[in-house]
Amino acid sequence: MLTNRSKVVVxxxxxxxxxxxxxxxxxxxxxxxxxLFRKKTTIDYPKEKREISENYRGQHxxxxxxxGAERCTAxxxxxxxxxAEAISMTAAERKKGEELKYREEKxxxxxxxxxxxxxxxxxxxxxxPKEAIFLTDRLVPVSGERDAMIYGKDKLTEKHYNEVDIxxxxxxxxxxxxxxxQYQHNQLKQTx
Amino acid sequence: MVSGYIIYKSIxxxxxxxxxxxxxxxxxxxxxxxxxxxxxxxxxxxxGPYGLLQPIADGVKxxxxxxxxxxxxxxxxxxxxxxxxxxTACMTxxxxxxxxxxxxxxxSYPLQITxxxxxxxxxxxxxxxxVYGIMIGGWASNNKFSLLGALRAxxxxxxxxxxxxxxxxxxxxxxGTISLQEIAAQQSGWHWNIIYQPLGFxxxxxxxxAECNRTPFDLPECETELVGGYHTEYxxxxxxxxxxxxxxxxxxxxxxxxTLYFGGYNMPLIGRFVTDPNMLSILGVVFLFAKIFxxxxxxMWIRWTIPRFRYDQLMHLGWRIFIPLSILNILLTGxxxxxxxx
Ligand code: SF4
Ligand code: SF4
Numbered sequence: 170m171l172t173n174r175s176k177v178v179v180x181x182x183x184x185x186x187x188x189x190x191x192x193x194x195x196x197x198x199x200x201x202x203x204x205l206f207r208k209k210t211t212i213d214y215p216k217e218k219r220e221i222s223e224n225y226r227g228q229h230x231x232x233x234x235x236x237g238a239e240r241c242t243a244x245x246x247x248x249x250x251x252x253a254e255a256i257s258m259t260a261a262e263r264k265k266g267e268e269l270k271y272r273e274e275k276x277x278x279x280x281x282x283x284x285x286x287x288x289x290x291x292x293x294x295x296x297x298p299k300e301a302i303f304l305t306d307r308l309v310p311v312s313g314e315r316d317a318m319i320y321g322k323d324k325l326t327e328k329h330y331n332e333v334d335i336x337x338x339x340x341x342x343x344x345x346x347x348x349x350x351q352y353q354h355n356q357l358k359q360t361x
Numbered sequence: 362m363v364s365g366y367i368i369y370k371s372i373x374x375x376x377x378x379x380x381x382x383x384x385x386x387x388x389x390x391x392x393x394x395x396x397x398x399x400x401x402x403x404x405x406x407x408x409g410p411y412g413l414l415q416p417i418a419d420g421v422k423x424x425x426x427x428x429x430x431x432x433x434x435x436x437x438x439x440x441x442x443x444x445x446x447x448x449t450a451c452m453t454x455x456x457x458x459x460x461x462x463x464x465x466x467x468x469s470y471p472l473q474i475t476x477x478x479x480x481x482x483x484x485x486x487x488x489x490x491x492v493y494g495i496m497i498g499g500w501a502s503n504n505k506f507s508l509l510g511a512l513r514a515x516x517x518x519x520x521x522x523x524x525x526x527x528x529x530x531x532x533x534x535x536x537g538t539i540s541l542q543e544i545a546a547q548q549s550g551w552h553w554n555i556i557y558q559p560l561g562f563x564x565x566x567x568x569x570x571a572e573c574n575r576t577p578f579d580l581p582e583c584e585t586e587l588v589g590g591y592h593t594e595y596x597x598x599x600x601x602x603x604x605x606x607x608x609x610x611x612x613x614x615x616x617x618x619x620t621l622y623f624g625g626y627n628m629p630l631i632g633r634f635v636t637d638p639n640m641l642s643i644l645g646v647v648f649l650f651a652k653i654f655x656x657x658x659x660x661m662w663i664r665w666t667i668p669r670f671r672y673d674q675l676m677h678l679g680w681r682i683f684i685p686l687s688i689l690n691i692l693l694t695g696x697x698x699x700x701x702x703x
Contacts, residue, residue, distance in 0.1 A: 191563075197666045201399045210401045 218308075223337040225306040226289045229282055229325055230333050232301055234272055237329030240301035241280065242273035247293035247302055255286035256293060273299070280325060284309050284318045294338070303335040373474050377454050385608035386416040388657055392608075395661040423601035431594050435501040442498025443595065443602035449491040450609035456480040457616045458542045460626040460645035464638065472642060473542060480541035481529060484617060485522070488572060492518040494606065495574075495581060499591035510590025513672065514581035517571055520679035521578075525568035527687035528561045531694040532621060541617075545625030553624040557697075560690045562622045564683055569614045571679070574607060576664040583669055615656035616649070623652050 186192055212219060221227075232240050243260035261278035263271045270276075293302050312318050327333050390405070390412070397404030405412035430439055455474040462469040477483055492515055499511020535557060536544050548554060555562050571578040582590030589595075592603045619625060626645030635641050670678065 194667060198662060201662065201666045204401055205395075205398050207401055209398075209403055211403050213403060213406060 221306055223306070224340070226291045226304040228284075228305055228307045228309045229287075229293070229320070230303050230305050230335070231280065231322065231326040232303060232335070233327055233329050233332070236269055238269055238272040239276060239326060240272050240299045241277045241297075242275050242299050242301070243277035243280075244298065246296040246298060250292045250296035251287075252290060252292060253286045253288045255283045255288075257281050257283075277322070280322050282320050282325065284320055285315065303333075303338055305333050305335060306337070307333075369470060370474060373472075374455070377457075377459075377474060378451060381451060381454050381609055381612055382605075384612045384653075384657075385605055386420065388608040388611060389419060389604070390416045391657065392661050392664075395658065396665050399662070399665045420601070423598050426597040428597040428599070429594075431502065431504070433503045434594065435503070438497050438501035439594075440599070442494050442501060442591075443599045443606070444494070445497065446491060446494030446606040447602045447609075449487050449494060450606040450613065452487045453484050453610075453613045454616070456483055456541050457613070457620060458545045458625060459649060461546075461638070461642040463642050471542075472646065476540060476542040478538075478540045480544075481533065481539040481621075484541075485526060485529075489518075489522060491572075491606075491610070494603075495591045498595070498603070499581075502591070502594035504594050506587045506589070506593045507591050510581045510587050510593070514574065514591060517574075517578060517580060517675060517679070520676065521568040521571035521683070524564055524679060524683035524687050525572065527684065528564040528568065528690060529621075531561045531687070531691045532558055534691070534694050534698060541620055541625075545620050545627070548624040549627045551629050553622065553627075555622040558622065558690075558694070560686065560693070562618075564687050564690065565622070566618060568683065569618060570660070570663065571675075573610045573614055573660070575611065575660055577667040577670050578675065579669060580672060580675060611657060611660050612653065615653040615660070618656055619649060619652035625649055 234240055243258055245258065245260075248254075248256040248258060257279075258277045258281065259279040260275055263274050263276055289304065291304050294304055309318075393415070394404040394412075396402075405415045408414040408418045430436060456477060458471075458473040458476070460472040462471040464470070495514040495518075496511045499507040499509075499514065502508070532544075532554060533539050535554070536547055538544060538547075544554075570576075574581050580590075581587075582592060584590075587593070592600055595603060626642075626649040628644070628648045631641070631644060631648075635644060
């Protein structure tokens with residue numbers, strides 16, 4: 170009775186009009202025919218796309234910095250924070266001469282996200298101390314194979330000079346929040 | 362002359378057969394589209410423009426599928442079932458008068474394959490054989506679900522045939538003929554039988570739904586209870602035949618409903634604008650098909666509106682409501698004929 174929506178069931182005999190069933194049939198037909206002219210709720214997907222919000226959490230991207238060096242340092246915080254355990258990686262040490270390829274001394278040689286496991290919660294993005302991983306407004310395309318749904322660095326790392334805009338996810342509030350983080354080293358700054 | 366007659370009739374048979382199959386094929390497409398639209402969806406739209414090639418794709422799929430005949434089935438009957446279903450579905454079309462005769466060079470070509478003077482009885486006879494297709498198929502599959510579906514189908518069809526026949530008797534009393542050509546011809550202008558026989562029409566169309574195994578009377582094949590009912594064990598084109606027969610039946614039922622109650626090829630007032638008899642008869646075909654398409658749509662519309670009956674409700678409706686009601690209708694019609702001396 171909390172919602173005041175409960176109905177008392179009465180087991181009364183149906184009236185004659187109810188029993189001949191026809192008015193109900195006509196009523197039903199009218200209801201369904203109205204739907205014939207209604208705006209459809211489904212869309213012709215690959216041709217037409219639904220409008221999504223600006224900070225939609227879709228397919229991930231591994232950012233590069235101004236010089237095109239990968240920002241990820243394979244610290245594993247994203248993998249630890251991931252509730253779906255979708256991320257796995259193998260770390261490697263940066264060699265001499267690779268400074269323009271990898272920003273930090275340690276980098277992820279293999280970085281994989283299993284898109285079938287991922288729930289697109291965005292916790293990896295929040296956990297990352299290097300501003301390396303972000304979710305974008307791109308939808309993850311479907312695939313007929315499970316293996317194809319495990320995205321490696323080839324699909325995740327962005328191309329230099331062809332960066333994906335993530336400013337919509339970097340709202341002033343988010344930036345202010347990140348300022349307050351204990352370690353300031355995660356701000357964007359010039360590489361040595 | 363005789364050979365010309367045979368050639369003309371053969372052409373008519375082939376044309377009607379092809380039109381029937383074509384309409385049945387596109388009914389499957391229409392069914393999916395109508396279902397989608399009534400449920401606020403878009404429906405098939407990938408094969409060709411607006412998905413218009415979908416029936417062809419479905420047909421190819423049916424042909425390409427692996428043919429499975431269960432080991433425990435009775436092979437001969439298993440194959441016979443869908444054949445009978447398809448054959449009877451196609452046979453009913455021959456008595457439908459598509460329009461008035463066309464006269465070319467003084468020779469009159471009737472747009473009807475054959476005007477047998479017991480047209481209605483012929484339709485009933487063939488439709489009753491149709492139940493054997495389902496019954497034999499379900500029985501030969503040697504599967505519980507199929508058997509239950511077949512039992513339901515035969516009980517349901519036999520029950521509703523009675524009410525259907527009785528509702529037709531009232532119509533026949535009024536028209537005084539059982540040739541479909543004459544019944545259609547009598548309804549020129551506004552004299553559509555639906556006006557004189559509303560109750561009979563209601564009974565007839567409901568029974569037609571039951572005879573076609575369409576929702577709300579699709580108990581023989583209800584997926585939710587019986588997997589697929591009588592065609593559970595069927596695959597490939599044999600399944601295709603069963604499904605196809607259902608759509609051909611739907612087309613023929615629509616044609617018969619239009620002919621019996623909705624004036625067939627007649628359209629009121631058209632005689633004022635067109636006087637050329639050949640033109641009139643071509644327009645008649647157009648009108649008849651317009652009516653048929655409406656009823657096919659109506660079949661689909663009902664399907665996506667009304668949920669399936671429970672089995673006891675079905676039997677209750679058939680035996681305890683429709684049969685007395687159709688007898689009452691006969692009485693009322695008799696009284697009306699006596700009173701107005703029509
Ligand atoms: S979005 Fe959530 S679930 Fe997906 S990888 Fe990141 S942390 Fe894991
Ligand atoms: S993406 Fe960020 S959190 Fe994940 S390993 Fe790389 S630097 Fe660490």
